[in-house]
Amino acid sequence: MGIRINSVEDERVHLPDNLNAVKFGSVFTRRMYLQQYMAEKGWHAAVIGLWADVWPQLGPEASVFHYGQEIFEGLKAYRRPDGNLNLFRHYDNVRRFNRSAERMAMQEVNEQDHAEAIETLVKLEHEWVPNQPGTALYIRPTQIATETAIGVVESSSYLHYVILSPVGPYFPSGFKPMGILVEPKYRRAVVGGTGEAKTGGNYAASMIAGREAKKKGFFQVLWLDGQEGKYVEEAGAMNVCFVYGKTIVTPALSGSILHGITRDSILKLAPQLGYEVEESKIPLERMLVDVENGTIAESFACGTAATIAPIGKFGYKDKEYVVNNGTIGPVTHRLYTTLTNIQYGLEQPPFPDWIKVLEVEKSNRKK
Numbered sequence: 001m002g003i004r005i006n007s008v009e010d011e012r013v014h015l016p017d018n019l020n021a022v023k024f025g026s027v028f029t030r031r032m033y034l035q036q037y038m039a040e041k042g043w044h045a046a047v048i049g050l051w052a053d054v055w056p057q058l059g060p061e062a063s064v065f066h067y068g069q070e071i072f073e074g075l076k077a078y079r080r081p082d083g084n085l086n087l088f089r090h091y092d093n094v095r096r097f098n099r100s101a102e103r104m105a106m107q108e109v110n111e112q113d114h115a116e117a118i119e120t121l122v123k124l125e126h127e128w129v130p131n132q133p134g135t136a137l138y139i140r141p142t143q144i145a146t147e148t149a150i151g152v153v154e155s156s157s158y159l160h161y162v163i164l165s166p167v168g169p170y171f172p173s174g175f176k177p178m179g180i181l182v183e184p185k186y187r188r189a190v191v192g193g194t195g196e197a198k199t200g201g202n203y204a205a206s207m208i209a210g211r212e213a214k215k216k217g218f219f220q221v222l223w224l225d226g227q228e229g230k231y232v233e234e235a236g237a238m239n240v241c242f243v244y245g246k247t248i249v250t251p252a253l254s255g256s257i258l259h260g261i262t263r264d265s266i267l268k269l270a271p272q273l274g275y276e277v278e279e280s281k282i283p284l285e286r287m288l289v290d291v292e293n294g295t296i297a298e299s300f301a302c303g304t305a306a307t308i309a310p311i312g313k314f315g316y317k318d319k320e321y322v323v324n325n326g327t328i329g330p331v332t333h334r335l336y337t338t339l340t341n342i343q344y345g346l347e348q349p350p351f352p353d354w355i356k357v358l359e360v361e362k363s364n365r366k367k
């Protein structure tokens, strides 16, 4: 399907010099991609243009504001040493977007069209991709329900759009282990619920736990399963891994865990680096004992925003369980370096379809 590309008169790029000082995801490029869905027309009117020119009027009654029929994705474009850009496994994000759409009774989009929309928009906005270490262009595909009625019904109209945000490193003051509080009360997701979908409500429901963890001095929470509250599931909005000797263990996908693309990349990459991988049901009590006696040598969270985030301690019932003396271990470090080298084009990916290179013109447009 063709995308109409609006011309933009003022092509200036206002990429902040120091993204370290900018709040994650608070600066946006000027263009966006948008297409509309109506039951009688299907997806139509695909366009790339300035936000103000293409964003349609959306009233306060639009159903997304009431019943949260909303899905999104998060992926990044990385600046390569040769100046071109890398997209990392973007087709996997496109496929997960459609799985989320199906779960939320929304509209699937054509995979090829969606991937091309991302590629075309990023290429047009290529000068917004920063090149300092650890920086990237964050890509946020979204779909929202726009039914103009407040009855509780599946919407018959939707918007699908993509916006872009240049971002700094996840840890602006350096790659440091974080403290994670085992969440005693709230649950992120249940089997049969929406935990496998990237939908706004999951995140809305988790904010209070994050707030309480921060009050206690922790970075985020460790989510337990929704049925029994006994098994480890995720860390904040990331998947979680534990290093036992040469084996990397992560919770098996239970029906309430998001199928993280970084998690999957680690499962595929680690064996190539000489590690074994295991997906299993991890009882919290056993995990804490293993941390305490050092059987778990390292632990880390993983997701697109941070790639890999080392965990230095777990808090549970007023006790702290310190991992690897609160320092970053060699396995975490090696996985982080290898994965980020692949993303930034410093190393060849073990699977060629992980990287799509976007060739961009070197231009001397005014910043």
Ligand SMILES: Cc1ncc(COP(=O)(O)O)c(C=O)c1O
Binding pocket: 074, 234, 236, 237, 238, 239, 258, 259, 260, 261, 262, 263, 302, 303, 304, 305
């Ligand atoms: C709840 C949750 N779990 C895990 C992840 C990690 O997924 P990915 O590696 O695809 O970014 C994310 C981020 O997308 C998330 O929101």
